[in-house]
Amino acid sequence: MRKKAVNSLERLQAVLEVFTEDRLEWTPEELMEELGYSRPTLYRYLKILKESGFLTSMPNTGFTLGPRVVEMDYLLRKSDNLILSGTPYLQKLAGRYECTALLVRWYGEKILCVDSISSSHEAISSYPRGRPMPLSRGAIGRSIVAFLPRRNLVPLITRTLDEWQAAGAGDTVEAVLDGLKSVRKKGYAVAYGEVTPGVVGFAAPIFDAGQSPIASFSVTIAQDHVGGPLAEKIGHEVLLAAGEISAALASHRHRISSR
Amino acid sequence: MRKKAVNSLERLQAVLEVFTEDRLEWTPEELMEELGYSRPTLYRYLKILKESGFLTSMPNTGFTLGPRVVEMDYLLRKSDNLILSGTPYLQKLAGRYECTALLVRWYGEKILCVDSISSSHEAISSYPRGRPMPLSRGAIGRSIVAFLPRRNLVPLITRTLDEWQAAGAGDTVEAVLDGLKSVRKKGYAVAYGEVTPGVVGFAAPIFDAGQSPIASFSVTIAQDHVGGPLAEKIGHEVLLAAGEISAALASHRHRISSR
């Protein structure tokens, strides 16, 4: 049984939060056990969530996430300025190289791909849209973390040190911070075969109006496609694209605040 | 200001429900006005929704839907048996004809595309994934409605009669019901240029274990591609696919109930 939620909004979220990749389907009985709600309470929640489409169930079946999620995802794709501003650059890079280009958001202590375009054949990405990944894995996370202000960065690394150690980014907080210096210097991060063997990742940070990193623009490409000076060229293009997306986000901000 | 929600779960939904295609971005001030909550209450809600990722905001920007939506959509695609069972048939039909094949769920009084595959070039569908459509538009809605038991069907048509009238499906409830007879007879619905001019839609119902229609399998194809007997052939294939998907759903039910 999990941490008790203190208000009903958190209780609602608690219900939705048990639907994870490890457990996509739940029966009422199982939910009662897991969440610790009484029978009438749980059914009240399920009824509301089902009526609003967040959950569905079929006869003799457990509950799963429902169509409201699909609808909200459609609305998000139409409203998220990161996606709206970034998609043209995904197309551009995917058109120029045989690669997968991604837009990845910083989200809690994780990162999350919110859009990607692939021009590669064997493009069964290990990082599909919507699947959270740890910050410490690969170029994408580093490209964001490296540009956090020190007062946020140090606590974050300290909190998640074991993760960074496991990823081979250094054994102490200082060592991890040291490894991020070169990223800050170049403006983008590179990773050779860190997430997927034989695949190189390039990633540059996208900033919000207040200059804090909120996302990353990334290109992943087969290692044998990027011999010699091409690596630097791609890195530079990724950096440029990320910069232009940041600028686009800032300009949207002005459209809003001046209305 | 909208109808007052009676409990806090409904109030949560009320906040999310104002994010529609017509209005994808809201400021706190606007939300207070629209929802009628006091300032502290609204901010409490926004804080919770933001922390959990349902909403995002950037400095000097209104709120929009957030990354949690993307994550949940990923989980849904992995858990929805309709999608899991139906996707192979989408691929099959899209491979055989130059068309768009869709899986559409019945959802409230609307229908909602939850998956589609297109093999057509000019495939800028007017019916993308996640965008709700009225039940009365086109073959898809009819293919579902036609197979509802009469005790559910009549109230539904009565409730939404104006919609059916606007769609030209008949002026009275009886006339609409009459129009659905042929669908029931053939097992699938056909629409010539109803949603998009020059495009024919074929749609057959998908049933849950209790034999009530819950979704539709559909193929849309350019009108000049389906001369002569081909129309009937496609209709039959759509019907067949829908039947097999229904069977797949039923078999999943048994896997669950016997564990």
Add this chain to the structure above:
DNA sequence: GCCGATAATCTCATATTACAAGAAAATGTG
């Protein structure tokens, strides 16, 4: 089509917690 079993909902008294108003803090701006 009826019956037994399981699943979902209802009633009601109690206590928790959500609420608004005003004040305080934090944040961003010139």
Add this chain to the structure above:
DNA sequence: CACATTTTCTTGTAATATGAGATTATCGGC
């Protein structure tokens, strides 16, 4: 650095969410 705006924190009060048990609906078997 000080001002203006936005966001969060207090507090007493009123509302409503909760659980136990009873009741009703639904499903599967015969």
